[in-house]
Amino acid sequence: MAAARSLVLRHLRLAASPSAASVRPTAALQEALWGRRWMSSEEAKGSFLDKSEVTERIIKVVKNFQKIDDPSKMTMLVPLHGAVEDPNEMRSKLLDDSEVRIISFGNANVLKDLWWKPAVTPDAHFKNDLGLDSLDAVEVVMALEEEFGFEIPDNEADRIDSIKVAVDFIASHPQAK
Amino acid sequence: MRQRLLLCRAMPLPPPPSPPPAPRTPGVVGGRLFASLPSPPPLQSRREVHIWYILPDELNDASQLKMYMDLLSPSERKTALSMNGEKLQKGAVLSRALVRTTLSRYTDCKVDPRSFEFKKNKFGKPEILWQSDDSRMQWPLHFNISHTSSLIACGITMDTPIGIDIEEKKRKTAKNILSLARRYFTPSEVDHLAKITNPDAQQKEFIKLWTLKEAYVKALGRGFSGAPFNKFSIMLAANNRIQITVAPKVLKDSDSSCDCLSENWQFALAELNNSHYMAVCIEDDSRSSDSGNGRPPLGLQIWKTIPFLEDTLVSGTEAVKLIS
Numbered sequence: 001m002a003a004a005r006s007l008v009l010r011h012l013r014l015a016a017s018p019s020a021a022s023v024r025p026t027a028a029l030q031e032a033l034w035g036r037r038w039m040s041s042e043e044a045k046g047s048f049l050d051k052s053e054v055t056e057r058i059i060k061v062v063k064n065f066q067k068i069d070d071p072s073k074m075t076m077l078v079p080l081h082g083a084v085e086d087p088n089e090m091r092s093k094l095l096d097d098s099e100v101r102i103i104s105f106g107n108a109n110v111l112k113d114l115w116w117k118p119a120v121t122p123d124a125h126f127k128n129d130l131g132l133d134s135l136d137a138v139e140v141v142m143a144l145e146e147e148f149g150f151e152i153p154d155n156e157a158d159r160i161d162s163i164k165v166a167v168d169f170i171a172s173h174p175q176a177k
Numbered sequence: 178m179r180q181r182l183l184l185c186r187a188m189p190l191p192p193p194p195s196p197p198p199a200p201r202t203p204g205v206v207g208g209r210l211f212a213s214l215p216s217p218p219p220l221q222s223r224r225e226v227h228i229w230y231i232l233p234d235e236l237n238d239a240s241q242l243k244m245y246m247d248l249l250s251p252s253e254r255k256t257a258l259s260m261n262g263e264k265l266q267k268g269a270v271l272s273r274a275l276v277r278t279t280l281s282r283y284t285d286c287k288v289d290p291r292s293f294e295f296k297k298n299k300f301g302k303p304e305i306l307w308q309s310d311d312s313r314m315q316w317p318l319h320f321n322i323s324h325t326s327s328l329i330a331c332g333i334t335m336d337t338p339i340g341i342d343i344e345e346k347k348r349k350t351a352k353n354i355l356s357l358a359r360r361y362f363t364p365s366e367v368d369h370l371a372k373i374t375n376p377d378a379q380q381k382e383f384i385k386l387w388t389l390k391e392a393y394v395k396a397l398g399r400g401f402s403g404a405p406f407n408k409f410s411i412m413l414a415a416n417n418r419i420q421i422t423v424a425p426k427v428l429k430d431s432d433s434s435c436d437c438l439s440e441n442w443q444f445a446l447a448e449l450n451n452s453h454y455m456a457v458c459i460e461d462d463s464r465s466s467d468s469g470n471g472r473p474p475l476g477l478q479i480w481k482t483i484p485f486l487e488d489t490l491v492s493g494t495e496a497v498k499l500i501s
Contacts, residue, residue, distance in 0.1 A: 065351055119263050129261040133325070134401070135344070135387060139351050142360055155402035 041048075051171045056120050057168050061143045062120045062130070125162040137161070144170065149177035180285060187347045203489070217282050220335040226477040227455055228341065229279045230449065233264075233271055238484065242267065245274035245484065248290045264326065272324050275331045278484040280305065281458055283333055284316045302398035316397045321395055328453050340396030341467040342388040346381065346448065362386070363410040363424065381454075385500070386411060388456035389419065389444055396458040404438055411444070417500070419444035445475045446500040449491075454500075 118130050126132040132140065141157045148170055152160070160166050170176045220227060246254060249270065257269035277290035294306040295386065305320070307313035319335040322329065323343040325351040351358055354376075358367045366386060373379040389411045394404045412420045420424040423438045448454055459475065477494040479498070491497050 010414070026244060128256075128259060131261070131265050131326070134391060135348070139357070142352060142357070146446065154405045158400055158402035 012148065012160045026145065034152070046175055048174060049176050051167060054176070055145060055163070055167050056142065058163055058170070059120050059122070061147050062124075062140060065132070065136070065140055065143055066118075066120070122163055127161065129162075148173075150175040192277055211278075211282060211485060214485070216285065217480070217488075219331065220283070222476065223335055223337040223462055224443075224473065225334065225435050226339060226445070226459060227283075227333045228330055228455070228457070228477065228479040229275065229482050229486070230328055230332070230343075230479070231271055231275050231482060232450075233268055234268075234297055234326055234327060235249050236271065241483075242270060246270050248277050249273050250291075250294070265337070267496075268324060268326065268329065272329045273323055274484055275482075276320060276322055279333060280318060280320060280332050280484075283318055288312070288316075292310075298398055300398060300400040300403055302395070302400075302465045321397075323391075323455075325453065328449065329465070330449075330455060332457060334459055337462065338392065338396050338398060338399075340392040341455065342391035342395060343449075343453050344388045346384065346386050347452075347455055348384055349380070350383070358383065361406045362390075363407050365410050365412070368410070382413075385413065385446060385456070388454050389413075389446060389458070391443060392444065392456035392458035393421065397438075397462065409438055413500075419446060419455055443475055445477050447477070447479070447481070448498040448500060450481075450496050451498075 023045070118124070120130065124130055126137055137160070138157075141160060143151055144160075144166060145152055150173065152169075156169060160169060196346055217239045219228065230497050233275050245430065246257075249257065253273045258268050260269050262268045274290075280293055281288055281290040293408075294308070295303050296306040297303055304324075305313075305318060318341050319334045319337060320331060321341050322331045323341045324330070325343055325345050327345065328339060330343050355367065355371060358370050362370075370379055370383060370386070373382055378483055383454050388408050390409070393409070393411070394401060394406075399402050409421060409423045409425075412422070414420055421440050421442060421444070428449065440457050441461045445452065445457045449456075459478065477492060478490070479497050481491050481496070
């Protein structure tokens with residue numbers, strides 16, 4: 001009982017005098033007690049997500065969004081006209097790479113159309129790298145809201161134009177789950 | 178338009194394409210660039226909107242594309258080349274070339290397409306940066322561009338802010354239409370969409386509303402966050418009138434950032450090429466704020482163009498169906 005009481009007192013003392021020279025809480029404890037900023041008790045329940053985890057999850061959301069089965073979503077068409085030795089081998093090689101799908105082969109193993117889905121990398125810009133337009137961007141923001149469980153206000157959503165900006169925003173938002 | 182199929186099917190080899198006709202090489206500077214084409218009709222009033230559009234899939238001639246590339250400023254060229262992949266790069270080049278060539282034609286070719294400079298207003302809307310006040314007063318041109326991967330359009334007006342937005346008619350959304358509408362549109366717009374039972378018709382109506390709302394935001398020039406979609410409603414009335422209503426709370430809320438939302442804007446909606454919806458929005462300077470049927474419609478003229486080579490007036494033909 002005494003041990004527990006002194007433990008509690010020690011914690012109370014820490015909370016009461018954060019700047020006392022003789023008592024230096026560890027960084028982890030400090031962050032747990034006070035956070036990076038003064039948080040409401042509700043916000044204190046959340047914590048900031050790790051950036052690399054956020055990046056991975058955002059990339060996954062955007063990749064899912066780039067549905068290759070919907071022709072209107074295919075942003076790139078690279079017409080190739082050239083003979084290919086073994087269409088089946090080429091097809092399986094390309095199909096392994098989720099970024100690419102073959103549309104058709106003509107006669108004489110001529111590769112007719114190749115759909116290329118741009119790679120979603122951590123530095124991808126929605127418009128310049130992924131070819132997303134404003135309606136796409138709005139859908140991506142909605143998908144991110146669902147993934148991370150909080151509503152992104154319009155003035156913030158407006159600024160989210162790349163993976164990096166999305167990561168920075170979400171990783172610094174305590175409500176992100 | 179080619180149908181794009183995901184099936185692998187043996188198809189007969191198409192005959193080799195006949196070589197395209199050699200592009201007429203234009204003159205070197207200024208007016209001679211457009212020597213072979215008639216000048217566009219002048220914009221006679223603030224109610225007139227001229228739209229010029231390009232179909233990127235028709236423009237594949239390398240020397241032609243290089244010619245357009247040469248019109249761009251160094252920073253525009255750099256931006257275009259930094260885009261990911263040929264198609265996006267081509268789109269960026271064509272879009273800048275379209276703006277420059279079109280603007281030049283409306284100065285009677287007195288300003289070379291290469292000479293134009295642009296700036297962005299504080300919310301990011303591109304505007305012409307005139308060298309002198311005289312030029313600006315002589316040609317008080319406003320413009321706005323919109324592009325999809327298959328069509329790039331530039332709208333021009335005299336002395337009145339303009340916004341245009343283009344969308345493919347068949348454009349599918351990843352999310353369900355009503356969820357998107359609930360998240361971004363107003364309750365009355367959601368109700369309107371919810372009443373449409375046919376999913377195809379509902380999707381088309383969503384796209385039409387989207388383009389109209391985008392056109393308004395772009396005309397206003399304050400960015401998506403300056404005119405959030407859920408703060409104003411657009412209604413396609415039975416008599417084909419397009420009506421905008423700003424949420425009443427907003428008009429009275431003087432410290433909201435949306436107190437710039439206004440209702441004195443006029444709209445037009447058209448179907449282009451049977452493949453795209455185009456919405457146009459301009460500021461309405463008519464004296465009467467009463468938006469009754471008395472207000473004359475926008476004077477819309479639309480051309481399909483291949484800059485320097487060919488113009489086709491499409492308004493008044495099958496290629497343009499005015500929805501309102």
